[in-house]
Amino acid sequence: MEDKLHQFFSENNFDLNEPNAGHLERFERKLNYPKQKKNSWKWLSVAASVVLVLGFWLGSNHQKRQLDLADVSPKMEEVQNYFVSTINQEIKTLESNRNLETETIIENALEELEELEDNYKVFIKDLNKNGKQRRVISAMIKNYQRRLDILERTLDQIDKLKNLNNIQNEIYI
DSSP states (O other), X not given: OHHHHHHHHHHSOOOOOOOOTTHHHHHHXXXXXXXXXXXXXXXXXXXXXXXXXXXXXXXXXXXXXXXXXXXXXXXXXHHHHHHHHHHHHHHHHHHHTOSTTTHHHHHXXXXXXXXHHHHHHHHHHHHHHHOXXXXXXXXHHHHHHHHHHXXXXXXXXXXXXXXXXXHHHHHHO
């Protein structure tokens, strides 16, 4: 091992010269008086962050909250919760009956529901614009009832189609 180390030092030409005069003093001076860095970027980034946070806070405070049927009264909240949960349950039932034979029936029903949802959004705007008027509240409730009617009618059509298929299958057997 000692031979390899001796060989390494003899093959490589290392700088063995002394440093220039005053080198140690310059080095110590640089250690004692570090160069001052510019902190303008740090301050600029902090200021930008503060401006962003302030902007988001002001934007969220000035944004109007949209009224919905549930905001009219506790009774209307109960009505809305009933309709929404029933409609969601009916849609799940509808989707569970989806197959090639029922695809067009279900798609037509979903398109009608989307149209009623768009109408409901207009009612929400009307409620926010004109306040809690009975005609708007009544229209919102009727909108929910129409959605349920569409879903029930569609499920009836699917049941009739299934029954018709079952009868045809029994005849062929």
